[in-house]
Amino acid sequence: MSAVTGQTPAKTPKTSRDWDLAAVAPFIALALLLVLGYFANPNFVSVANLLNVITRSAFVAIIALGATYVISSGGLDLSVGSMVAFVASLMILFLNSGAIADPVLLLACAMLLALVLGAACGLANGLITTVGKIEPFIATLGTMGIFRGLTTWLSQGGAITLKDRELQALYRPVYFGNLLGVPIPIVAIFVTAAIAAFVLYRTRYGRHLLATGSNEDVARYSGIKVNRVRTIAYVVQGLCVAVAVLIYVPRLGSTSATTGILWELQAITAVVVGGTALRGGVGRIWGTVCGAFILEIVGNIMLLSNFVSEYLIGAIQGAIIIIAMLVQRSLMRR
Amino acid sequence: MTDAPGKGVPANHLSRDMNGSVPGSPAQPLLSAKGLSKTFGIVEVLRDIDLAVHAGEVHAIIGENGAGKSTLMKILAGNHQPTRGEMSIDGQPVSFSGPVDAEHHGIVLVHQEILLAPDLTVAQNIFLGREIRRGLTLDDKAMNEGAAKAIRDLGADIDPNTIVSRLSIAQRQLVQIARVLLVPHRIVIFDEPTASLTPHETDALIKVIRDIRARGVGVLYISHRLPEVKEIADRVTVLRDGRLVTSQAASELQPADMARLMVGRDVAKLYPDRHAEAARETALEVEGMNVPGYASDAAFTLRKGEILGFAGLVGAGRTELMEGVVGLRPGRGTIRLNGQPVRFAEVHASLKAGIAYLSEDRKGKGLLLSKDLRVNLTLASLGKFIRGFQIDAKREREALDEAIREFDIRTGTKEILAGQLSGGNQQKLLIAKMMLLDPQVVIIDEPTRGIDIGNKEQIYKFIAGLAEEGRSIIVVSSEMPELIGICDRILVMRSGRIVGEVTGEDMNENTIVALATGVTTGAAA
Numbered sequence: 001m002s003a004v005t006g007q008t009p010a011k012t013p014k015t016s017r018d019w020d021l022a023a024v025a026p027f028i029a030l031a032l033l034l035v036l037g038y039f040a041n042p043n044f045v046s047v048a049n050l051l052n053v054i055t056r057s058a059f060v061a062i063i064a065l066g067a068t069y070v071i072s073s074g075g076l077d078l079s080v081g082s083m084v085a086f087v088a089s090l091m092i093l094f095l096n097s098g099a100i101a102d103p104v105l106l107l108a109c110a111m112l113l114a115l116v117l118g119a120a121c122g123l124a125n126g127l128i129t130t131v132g133k134i135e136p137f138i139a140t141l142g143t144m145g146i147f148r149g150l151t152t153w154l155s156q157g158g159a160i161t162l163k164d165r166e167l168q169a170l171y172r173p174v175y176f177g178n179l180l181g182v183p184i185p186i187v188a189i190f191v192t193a194a195i196a197a198f199v200l201y202r203t204r205y206g207r208h209l210l211a212t213g214s215n216e217d218v219a220r221y222s223g224i225k226v227n228r229v230r231t232i233a234y235v236v237q238g239l240c241v242a243v244a245v246l247i248y249v250p251r252l253g254s255t256s257a258t259t260g261i262l263w264e265l266q267a268i269t270a271v272v273v274g275g276t277a278l279r280g281g282v283g284r285i286w287g288t289v290c291g292a293f294i295l296e297i298v299g300n301i302m303l304l305s306n307f308v309s310e311y312l313i314g315a316i317q318g319a320i321i322i323i324a325m326l327v328q329r330s331l332m333r334r
Numbered sequence: 335m336t337d338a339p340g341k342g343v344p345a346n347h348l349s350r351d352m353n354g355s356v357p358g359s360p361a362q363p364l365l366s367a368k369g370l371s372k373t374f375g376i377v378e379v380l381r382d383i384d385l386a387v388h389a390g391e392v393h394a395i396i397g398e399n400g401a402g403k404s405t406l407m408k409i410l411a412g413n414h415q416p417t418r419g420e421m422s423i424d425g426q427p428v429s430f431s432g433p434v435d436a437e438h439h440g441i442v443l444v445h446q447e448i449l450l451a452p453d454l455t456v457a458q459n460i461f462l463g464r465e466i467r468r469g470l471t472l473d474d475k476a477m478n479e480g481a482a483k484a485i486r487d488l489g490a491d492i493d494p495n496t497i498v499s500r501l502s503i504a505q506r507q508l509v510q511i512a513r514v515l516l517v518p519h520r521i522v523i524f525d526e527p528t529a530s531l532t533p534h535e536t537d538a539l540i541k542v543i544r545d546i547r548a549r550g551v552g553v554l555y556i557s558h559r560l561p562e563v564k565e566i567a568d569r570v571t572v573l574r575d576g577r578l579v580t581s582q583a584a585s586e587l588q589p590a591d592m593a594r595l596m597v598g599r600d601v602a603k604l605y606p607d608r609h610a611e612a613a614r615e616t617a618l619e620v621e622g623m624n625v626p627g628y629a630s631d632a633a634f635t636l637r638k639g640e641i642l643g644f645a646g647l648v649g650a651g652r653t654e655l656m657e658g659v660v661g662l663r664p665g666r667g668t669i670r671l672n673g674q675p676v677r678f679a680e681v682h683a684s685l686k687a688g689i690a691y692l693s694e695d696r697k698g699k700g701l702l703l704s705k706d707l708r709v710n711l712t713l714a715s716l717g718k719f720i721r722g723f724q725i726d727a728k729r730e731r732e733a734l735d736e737a738i739r740e741f742d743i744r745t746g747t748k749e750i751l752a753g754q755l756s757g758g759n760q761q762k763l764l765i766a767k768m769m770l771l772d773p774q775v776v777i778i779d780e781p782t783r784g785i786d787i788g789n790k791e792q793i794y795k796f797i798a799g800l801a802e803e804g805r806s807i808i809v810v811s812s813e814m815p816e817l818i819g820i821c822d823r824i825l826v827m828r829s830g831r832i833v834g835e836v837t838g839e840d841m842n843e844n845t846i847v848a849l850a851t852g853v854t855t856g857a858a859a
Contacts, residue, residue, distance in 0.1 A: 202724045219701040222714040223682035
């Protein structure tokens, strides 16, 4: 929407230009980071390393795509990290149950189950905030505790591990495999992002979502079913969590009570770094993807270089979200 | 209160002292400005404005939106620096570094918007930022007394312990004025203070302003409402396109002259002629409508092609009744549309049935100010712009072109945000947006609030045009002349009930005021 069509001559209003600047800022930051990475350690920009880094960003990137929906609708979802743990645990338990004899069919059903569970968890969040009229912060803080607690209970404080070797081998390529030389998780990021961008920018639902986040009253007075729009955003978030789970489970084949801890922080950081406004009404899908890359690359540079301890990653990520907000604020003031 | 130290000193005492020190010559203006100009970028919004404000005088500044009134006031109140020109107080040249500096010179501004913290009490708001303290703690007693006195001085009766969100708009405005007047002042600037007040409340405010004037304070008064300007102003300055058109004694000008000077042409006919007679068939019929807390047992019918007015004081429940009818608020009652019983649990249902409600709160509920015109225009009717799964942006742009033509939305570029349009153009955009739904019943709440006279005239014409197309219109308005000017029939509400209907010869302000206030004695009888 920020793209100003060519037909208007030089007299573009100042605001449109600001929009553009805010939209490209994360990509500039990413480019600068790549240069910085090169100086820190020339190995950083090797194709192998970059593919590796981006692959590892897949979980947060995909979850953050859902978070972009929730945040631009004017909501917030703090439960995504524990939702990953909860959905992944149930998925592994289902696989371990061996309910279906045929391993391929079992795996397919398990994947479907994950998607349904993710959507259901999102639906719960959505209904609590819209029908229950509870602040998203509080509602998802509550479900965050619930999902985490249920995971701990399911695992009895330990780990839930995929036991069947055959299933492991069957499922493994979903994380470690390639499609035309591109790791599957990277394909997953871009396919999910492309769908998310299409829906957000080109469809009626997307327009309604942005209108709702921009001003709920205006949306309501325009005949938009605001509660439904918001609830669907949480369902989209749940589905994105499920997609992340689909590529997370084959990676380690195991979950525990600490799976996905602080992922909500990373997802929200990616969204904000990507230029989406926390107050809602503006969603930047590709910015979010870029933000997720930035987070992972910062971590990778810290690993490859020696000047900052890798134990400080959490602190650095926390600092990034604050810096991103400051930059956003200063771009808006112009 | 009078012995409260420091910042808590009541304003009028100090201002009297300050006025006392002014040489009594009436020739010397309190504040004078010469050749004020202001340029933003390459746009010159004010050019060579001369202005003099005398003590004990109400000086009205009138002009259409965009004429430069607000910019001028912001310069005088220290929010903007003039590009050229100078100002002086008591003949001494001054320049303000900011609003606080202007306040130190005794110039205070009553904003058009209500700028109060809704969750704090009246007293807490009045003393916000200049709290009276005793040692380390707040002296609530002194502040409550000070607030009570400040409000009494305005001739009002509001408990200083009331939470501001419980007050009516008019009461909040009084609190805001009380808060401003607590600053020692010699000149008070009122920026469209009556924009959201009913006639009754406006009268009360005019009395307050007269009291302020009687204290020897200079008053600058900005308003769109010309009869009111005529009533209160001693001197009128007219701005048009950033220039000063005239500055004369108010006694020399009639409202019609003022309108002509503001617009630069004759606006003798503000209200359009109505040709078509309303048909006999009923379009909308409402019976026994209850909106809990706002309206009870309301019944009315709206005929095809009719313009039906709803008059009443602010808080009479007109807006809430309409919101109840269209499903924006919980309400109960029988609604028949073209004879068919309907129920609207949500507003999208009534929009679908062909009833459009245009909110009085354009900026808060009508338009997405941070989105562009195209997105705003099609928001309520996106279904018509879908091809396959996608929104057809090309068709949207065509619709925008058409809306800009049809409703004369004036904008340099189509790429600007809705919030950058003037009030009048925002209203036109909102009408265009709702008309895309092709509604048979259109409910317009305060169609011309905060809109200048040139745009008003156009909006009246659009409303009349919609009725002529056979649509049925309800106009909710606090401006009686406009209801009388464009409506076929007016219903009057008081305290949540429809208390009367006026038609034909009875459509005059006295009759309506009598019904709206419930005071049937005297001239109105």
